[in-house]
Amino acid sequence: ATLTVSTYGTVDLLGLRLEAPTIVCRSSGRVQNVLLVTCGTVQATRCAFSGGTGPTIVACNSDSSLALQDCTISDGGAGGVLVADSAVIKAHHIQVQGHAKSGVEVREGGRLVMKDSTITGNGTQGVVAWCKAASAELTGCTVSKHAHET
Secondary structure: OOEEEEEEEEEEEEOOEEEOOOOOOOOOOOOOOOEEEEEEEEEEEOOEEEOOOOOOEEEEOOOEEEEEEOOEEEOOOOOOEEEEOOOEEEEEOOEEEOOOOOOEEEOOOOEEEEEOOEEEOOOOOOEEEOOOOOEEEEEOOEEEOOOOOO
16 A cells, blocks of 8 residues: 655654555556655654555655655665655665665755665666755765666
8 A cells, every 4th residue: 555644744653564565446556656755744763665666755845854764665666765846855774675766866856865874776776866856965875786876
């Protein structure tokens, strides 16, 4: 299933494991994103997110922020993490691995701050910041073993 957060409050996730099933009852027939944050603040600690036909985790919209701590994001049918439309993602000690496309993508005013994390074994780039990304700051991170090292 998809967890969609559209609230101006704060949502705390602790120890949650979300996996996208192969088929769900939706018009598209498949889960696009496992975690979608469109407004408000989400704080995820010790969570695992996997699957989806689009990016596994998406934060989009200027009213959105996502904090990830000690989480694993894996095995998505497209990218792992997408931050766009002036949203903010702050990540500490996360693992992003095994996605069909990029591990992390920042675009269209999105801002990423990532520390002490590992991005490995994704289908295209490990991290791609393009198309008017506001910023992508990585400190103490390992980015390796991608199909296109850029």
